[in-house]
Amino acid sequence: MNASAPGKMILFGEHAVVYGRPALAVPVKQVHADVEILDSNSTGIWIHAPGIRLHSELNALPSDHPIASVIHNFLFLARASLGEGRFPNINLTINSTIPVASGLGSGAAVTVALVRALSSHLNYPMSEEDINAFAYDIEKIYHGAPSGIDNTVVTYAKPVYFVKGQPIETFKVGTPFTIVIGGTGISAPTRESVADVRKLWEADRAKWEGVFDAVGKIADEARMRIETGEPALSKVEGWRLLGGLMNQNHERLQEMTVSSPELDLLVEAARKAGAAGAKLSGGGRGGNMIALVERENADDVSSALISAGAKNTIITQVA
Numbered sequence: 001m002n003a004s005a006p007g008k009m010i011l012f013g014e015h016a017v018v019y020g021r022p023a024l025a026v027p028v029k030q031v032h033a034d035v036e037i038l039d040s041n042s043t044g045i046w047i048h049a050p051g052i053r054l055h056s057e058l059n060a061l062p063s064d065h066p067i068a069s070v071i072h073n074f075l076f077l078a079r080a081s082l083g084e085g086r087f088p089n090i091n092l093t094i095n096s097t098i099p100v101a102s103g104l105g106s107g108a109a110v111t112v113a114l115v116r117a118l119s120s121h122l123n124y125p126m127s128e129e130d131i132n133a134f135a136y137d138i139e140k141i142y143h144g145a146p147s148g149i150d151n152t153v154v155t156y157a158k159p160v161y162f163v164k165g166q167p168i169e170t171f172k173v174g175t176p177f178t179i180v181i182g183g184t185g186i187s188a189p190t191r192e193s194v195a196d197v198r199k200l201w202e203a204d205r206a207k208w209e210g211v212f213d214a215v216g217k218i219a220d221e222a223r224m225r226i227e228t229g230e231p232a233l234s235k236v237e238g239w240r241l242l243g244g245l246m247n248q249n250h251e252r253l254q255e256m257t258v259s260s261p262e263l264d265l266l267v268e269a270a271r272k273a274g275a276a277g278a279k280l281s282g283g284g285r286g287g288n289m290i291a292l293v294e295r296e297n298a299d300d301v302s303s304a305l306i307s308a309g310a311k312n313t314i315i316t317q318v319a
């Protein structure tokens with residue numbers, strides 16, 4: 001049995017989304033986590049993840065190992081239908097092309113692909129909703145108080161207008177557009193940047209509620225522009241306006257102290273190379289930034305990012 005889940009990027013609204021404001025996120029299909037499960041002759045559940053040089057039987061791993069905990073939680077959930085002592089002997093191989101701890105949803109994608117593969121292989125049917133809820137529970141173990149945006153986009157693999165605690169709402173992309181993702185190569189735990197924003201908020205709620213409101217408005221306007229293409233304006237103008245919203249969102253994230261010199265440098269480099277707008281994406285402090293570019297200009301912006309210190313870039317179409 002094979003299963004797969006894509007990476008994701010947040011276009012607008014990270015951090016404010018933790019406080020109930022809307023955020024927009026889309027799948028990044030160029031990168032993905034893939035899981036293959038085969039029956040085996042050796043006893044136990046064998047896990048192979050060549051990318052992290054992991055080859056181990058499940059019970060030889062600490063129970064809080066991220067991969068082990070997904071499997072243990074799944075087996076616990078499915079225990080009644082699998083039957084006591086009748087766990088199968090399987091070989092489970094995990095491959096992921098999603099950079100870890102970089103804001104591209106690698107953890108959520110591995111969880112979703114793993115649970116999908118286990119549920120099919122072991123005949124324990126799970127709906128997309130079940131898989132999403134399962135992945136959210138796992139995110140909670142590793143990320144403190146996540147909004148749930150990562151697991152949602154990765155599970156449904158569609159553009160999502162996300163409001164914490166609300167039913168899933170997808171959105172349409174009127175005119176496809178191109179994004180260049182630039183990676184700082186710095187792995188930054190989202191848990192910490194989320195905790196730091198919470199400290200700011202606790203110290204001055206009125207101020208930060210205002211900032212989060214502004215970010216929510218940016219996300220709403222961006223959704224409108226993305227859905228309709230370019231409302232009542234020329235294509236180029238509409239595209240510039242969407243880029244301008246990214247720039248405004250980045251400023252708000254700087255205020256929240258979740259940008260970093262490396263991210264700011266890449267954001268600047270992308271704008272100088274002709275991007276309509278750029279911002280950090282995800283938890284911040286490291287990880288990735290994104291730039292809205294014209295398709296013809298994507299390679300130039302990508303090269304400019306590499307020259308400015310990006311460790312890798314991905315050119316992706318949002319459609």
Ligand code: PMV
Nearest residue numbers: 014015103146147190282283
């Ligand atoms: O770092 P990422 O891509 O997992 O994004 C986190 C997004 C935040 O809004 C900062 C946190 C959250 O749980 O929504």
